[in-house]
Amino acid sequence: MRLRSLFLDIASSRERLRDAVIAEQSVSCDAIGASLGYQSEATREMADSIARWFNVDHVSLTSMGSTANIYVIMTYICREYPGSPVLCAANCHMSWINAAANLGIPLRFVPAGMAREFEAVIPPGPDEFSKALKKESDAAAVVITTPTYEGLHVDVASIVKKVRDVRSDVLIVVDNAWGWKRGNPVNEGADIAIRSTHKMEGALMGASVLLANTRRIDKDLLVECGNACYSTSQSCIVLMSIGETYWLWARHEAALERAFIEYSQALKNSLRELGFQIFEGVHEHHISHIDPRKVTIKLPKGVIGYKLSEILQQRYRLIPEKAGIATITLIVTARTLNSPPEKIADAIARGVEDVERMSVPEIEIPLSLNKWETLKAMEAHQAVRCASRVVDFDHSAGLISASVVVPYPPGIPSIIPGQRITQDIIRYLHVLHGIGGHVVAADPSLSKIRVVEEHNSD
Numbered sequence: 038m039r040l041r042s043l044f045l046d047i048a049s050s051r052e053r054l055r056d057a058v059i060a061e062q063s064v065s066c067d068a069i070g071a072s073l074g075y076q077s078e079a080t081r082e083m084a085d086s087i088a089r090w091f092n093v094d095h096v097s098l099t100s101m102g103s104t105a106n107i108y109v110i111m112t113y114i115c116r117e118y119p120g121s122p123v124l125c126a127a128n129c130h131m132s133w134i135n136a137a138a139n140l141g142i143p144l145r146f147v148p149a150g151m152a153r154e155f156e157a158v159i160p161p162g163p164d165e166f167s168k169a170l171k172k173e174s175d176a177a178a179v180v181i182t183t184p185t186y187e188g189l190h191v192d193v194a195s196i197v198k199k200v201r202d203v204r205s206d207v208l209i210v211v212d213n214a215w216g217w218k219r220g221n222p223v224n225e226g227a228d229i230a231i232r233s234t235h236k237m238e239g240a241l242m243g244a245s246v247l248l249a250n251t252r253r254i255d256k257d258l259l260v261e262c263g264n265a266c267y268s269t270s271q272s273c274i275v276l277m278s279i280g281e282t283y284w285l286w287a288r289h290e291a292a293l294e295r296a297f298i299e300y301s302q303a304l305k306n307s308l309r310e311l312g313f314q315i316f317e318g319v320h321e322h323h324i325s326h327i328d329p330r331k332v333t334i335k336l337p338k339g340v341i342g343y344k345l346s347e348i349l350q351q352r353y354r355l356i357p358e359k360a361g362i363a364t365i366t367l368i369v370t371a372r373t374l375n376s377p378p379e380k381i382a383d384a385i386a387r388g389v390e391d392v393e394r395m396s397v398p399e400i401e402i403p404l405s406l407n408k409w410e411t412l413k414a415m416e417a418h419q420a421v422r423c424a425s426r427v428v429d430f431d432h433s434a435g436l437i438s439a440s441v442v443v444p445y446p447p448g449i450p451s452i453i454p455g456q457r458i459t460q461d462i463i464r465y466l467h468v469l470h471g472i473g474g475h476v477v478a479a480d481p482s483l484s485k486i487r488v489v490e491e492h493n494s495d
């Protein structure tokens with residue numbers, strides 16, 4: 038690996054970023070700023086060169102995260118196919134639900150599985166998507182989420198084939214927020230994909246790209262939808278960091294890939310030598326591989342992932358990407374490469390020694406979206422438009438939620454608007470909260486929840 042040339046490139050890239058920081062000011066006519074409307078030349082050039090690298094025919098950039106790009110896509114769907122439902126893999130991020138609820142799009146879910154030992158969701162494959170599309174034959178789009186938080190990659194090409202056999206015109210969208218490297222879902226036949234460049238690829242927080250092959254897409258409308266969703270004052274530093282990140286990847290993909298993979302293997306070996314069990318993926322033919330940079334560890338009995346994560350952050354300055362009830366997931370990032378893998382493994386082993394052991398009631402992670410057909414009292418977009426009231430969360434079983442409640446990470450909702458709340462879900466969320474799990478909700482302490490006002494007809 039030509040380390041010297043990699044470091045020289047990183048240094049010159051840093052210099053360009055520094056120039057962007059100096060230029061960052063609220064001046065609409067600035068060369069890099071004001072990427073909307075007339076789109077600055079600098080941003081357009083960046084998008085074009087990223088499109089060439091990814092081998093796609095349209096790219097747009099945002100400093101507002103993949104959440105904004107998901108809004109762009111859902112805005113496009115609601116304008117192009119008004120009233121039509123969208124089929125979403127049940128492992129979707131909450132932003133798909135929020136966008137659908139806000140934009141009036143009915144949602145149907147394609148069931149996902151679960152590798153319980155590792156608290157890792159298994160995304161649905163071609164058979165599940167084709168069955169769902171046959172049932173929901175007027176769907177405007179199908180949304181695949183791959184890779185997952187724990188790094189499972191679904192074989193997009195096989196889903197595309199099966200889905201197109203059912204309906205050749207249906208839009209195929211991929212939430213590739215956790216993707217990295219040049220290969221991307223659009224090259225596998227999807228129409229649109231979004232990627233959070235800040236997650237695996239090293240750009241600044243908020244960086245995201247939308248990649249598209251516009252054969253089935255009205256490109257002008259897509260650009261209009263971008264203009265409708267992006268801020269007119271996007272961060273030029275973040276936009277520049279997207280350009281710089283892909284500029285580096287384009288030059289050093291092989292070297293970077295090798296460095297990350299070798300490091301991950303060494304880390305996993307050290308962890309195994311210390312007796313830890315590591316998630317290796319699942320043997321299902323629609324799962325093509327597991328991302329080598331994701332390291333999900335099953336913890337010894339009584340060690341709570343959330344508690345261990347706190348200790349690792351406070352005592353060892355090690356930040357797991359995700360904690361669960363009995364697992365943690367680490368990502369090998371450029372920053373991780375600065376510490377020897379044995380040191381990280383050792384910190385985890387010491388953290389496990391330090392953490393107070395607790396017994397947790399046996400609890401199944403509910404994949405509520407798998408049960409949407411039975412839990413649905415009304416469409417999510419209807420529920421957010423109804424009169425609502427705030428009630429005690431503990432007394433909400435049987436009521437219809439008007440809001441989203443999501444354990445985060447990974448951000449797969451437990452409760453969505455329109456869903457009848459069940460005692461099992463209340464219990465699960467309390468257990469999670471009680472052992473240090475984070476929940477994204479209007480009231481993250483889980484004492485209150487907004488529900489639909491139901492009028493008794495008698």
Ligand SMILES: Cc1ncc(COP(=O)(O)O)c(C=O)c1O
Pocket residue numbers: 101102103104105129130132182186212214215233243244245447448
């Ligand atoms: C699968 C998935 N999609 C979308 C998002 C939203 O990405 P961003 O934080 O870039 O808005 C996330 C965030 O965790 C995610 O995990």
